[in-house]
Amino acid sequence: MSNPTPVVFASIFVSSLLAAARERGYEIEGFLRDAGIDPEQPQDLEHHVTVDQYVALLRKTIKGLDDEGVALFSRKLRHGSFLLMMRSALTGNTLGAALHEFTHTLRLLQDDLNPLLVDDGRQLRVELHFISGQVRSRQFAHVLLLRLLWRVMAWLEGGNLRPVGIDLEFAQPDPIEPYQKLFPTALRFSMPCSTIWFDSAALQAPVRRDSSHLDDYLDKALLDLLVPAIPTRVSDRVRAYLREERARHSAWPDLDQTSVALHCSASSLQRHLAQEGASFQNIRESLRRDWAIYRLKTSTLSTPTLAEELGFADSASFQRAFKRWTGQTPGQVRKGG
Structure with a gap:
């Protein structure tokens, strides 16, 4: 899927x-x-x-x-910095060696962060040791760097490598869901040091990319870095299926259709979702909300047409639901509210 x-x-x-x-x-x-x-x-x-x-x-x-670090660091990461880090990583024969080269080059390019690699034989971790307290205080820096390390390593491996855990220094935010989407693995907050953990054995595998693949990756790297990937939880798989079916058929499957697609009964699916603190109805409604906002911002569809596209019986039902979802009317969102 x-x-x-x-x-x-x-x-x-x-x-x-x-x-x-x-x-x-x-x-x-x-x-x-x-x-x-x-x-x-x-x-x-x-x-x-x-x-x-x-x-x-x-x-x-x-x-x-002219800063690939988007002003996070005291010294600019000027155009070409990420390319240099990627070229350094490609000199490693194994994924572990590539990770060492990548973090070593990152360390050379700025003065505010010392990424430390520690391998205990079972797990290899990269700890983010911030020299600058100002940079350390920016939660976005922790998230961006850990996401960068994961997605670069996944690309070098061929696309399937996942971290076994993510630690973040800052307190658990509310809501936590955006972070669970960015890091679909064991996630801990209020830890002594922001850290990404990999299985040591997995990093003994060879690098499966070379410089001939680099231009294509660089063209897509920002999207890969920013957009959550790899659905692992049942709720993630439900979201992925609903998005896929909407894209294919412009329709929103119901619970029975979704449970068949995921090879389980409707009651089993509901039970697994409840164990994750989710429900089919809430997932489906949140996706319809996001799609409604997207269409309002990127199209000139009339409200009745959009209501029909979203599966509502009439425009009034859609407008009531949208107000409940967002606290705004469709017209307010379309005008840039």
Whole structure:
């Protein structure tokens, strides 16, 4: 089963992305406008941007600042820094050697972080030891760096490598779901050091990429870095199936159809979801909410047409549901609220 990308992000991640640049006094409103994001839109959990807008914002910010570290570090990671790290990683014969080369080059390119590799024979971990307290205080730096280490290693392995655990220094946020999507593995908060853990044996495998694959990867790297992947929990598999069916057939499967597709009974599926603190109805409604926001921001569909597309009996039912989901009317969201 493929895993289509989510169509929207909570706009609080826009705030996280731009926080360091804002602190340094950079003019960031132009980056937002160029990415099709209204600078006046609240940057919170209740408002959203599309994946395309978020990726465009990251591209515009990197280009505008000439800093692939998006102002997180005291020294800019100028254009070509990520390419240099990737070329260094490709000199390793094994995944473990590639990880060593990648983190070594990262250490050379900036002065605020010392990534430490520790291998106890069972698990190899990369600990993020921040030299700069200011950089350490930015939660986005922890998330971005750990996600970067995972996705680079997964690409070098061929696409399937997963960390066995992620530790984050900061306290567990509310809601936790966005972080569970970014890191679909054992996830711990309020730990002494932000760390990514890999199985040592898995990192003895050879690097399965070479420089001939690099240009294609670099073209897709931002999307790979930002967008959650690899559904592992039952709730993730349900989300992936519902997104896939909507993309294929413009329809939203019900519980019975979904349980058949996932090779289990409806009652079993509901039980597994409940064990994860989820429900089929809530997952389906959250996806319909995200799709509604995406369509309102990227199309000129009338409200009745959009209601039909989302499977509602009429426009009034859709508008009531949308108000319940977001606290706003479809018209407010379309106008940039």
